[in-house]
Amino acid sequence: MILDLISINEADSKPIYLQISDGIIQLLQRGVISAGAKLPASRILANHLSVHRQTCVAAYDELVAHGWLETKAGVGTFVASQMPLPSPRSWKDYSNQVLNAKTLVIPEFLDRNLRLTTENYHLDDGLPDPRLAPREELARAFKKYFGKIIVL
Numbered sequence: 001m002i003l004d005l006i007s008i009n010e011a012d013s014k015p016i017y018l019q020i021s022d023g024i025i026q027l028l029q030r031g032v033i034s035a036g037a038k039l040p041a042s043r044i045l046a047n048h049l050s051v052h053r054q055t056c057v058a059a060y061d062e063l064v065a066h067g068w069l070e071t072k073a074g075v076g077t078f079v080a081s082q083m084p085l086p087s088p089r090s091w092k093d094y095s096n097q098v099l100n101a102k103t104l105v106i107p108e109f110l111d112r113n114l115r116l117t118t119e120n121y122h123l124d125d126g127l128p129d130p131r132l133a134p135r136e137e138l139a140r141a142f143k144k145y146f147g148k149i150i151v152l
Contacts, residue, residue, distance in 0.1 A: 003031060003048040004042060016051055020059035028083060039069065039077045139149060 006023035008016055027033045040048075042056040049056070060077055063069040067084040071077050 002027060005032065005043060008049055008051070017055045017058035017062060020045075020051075020056060021062045021068075024059070026078060028068060033079055035081050035083060037079045037152060040080065041076065045140050047136065055081065 005027055006020060008019050008023075010016070012019065014022075024033070033039075037046075039060070042053050042060060045056045053093040060069060062069075064071060064077075067080055069077055070080050133134075
């Protein structure tokens with residue numbers, strides 16, 4: 001039974017509902033559960049895993065939100081007919097765009113060390129990385145706004 005293939009580690013810092021959803025994703029990725037297959041009811045899964053039913057409902061909700069599962073009212077929960085990509089694109093897919101981007105000269109006042117704090121609350125808004133700014137959009141907005149100002 002597929003329920004035997006889902007394991008929970010209570011010592012793990014990851015929430016149990018995420019452990020369950022990750023276990024189901026692994027079964028889907030390995031082809032143990034096929035597209036369109038009906039999954040056990042949340043009560044059955046909860047009894048088998050010895051967890052609260054709401055934990056299983058949260059796991060199913062997580063999988064529905066990410067496109068792995070579909071629910072049909074009064075019928076049950078099913079594996080989606082078209083499952084999402086198993087993992088996001090790797091950094092290699094974006095590295096050429098970043099490496100070929102125009103270099104940006106960082107002013108000296110922005111080039112500073114990261115200040116780590118042990119305070120409970122850190123209320124400043126930080127300093128964003130200027131290399132990530134949408135330069136073209138900002139330039140258009142700047143020209144649109146300041147192009148109308150008449151200097152006397």
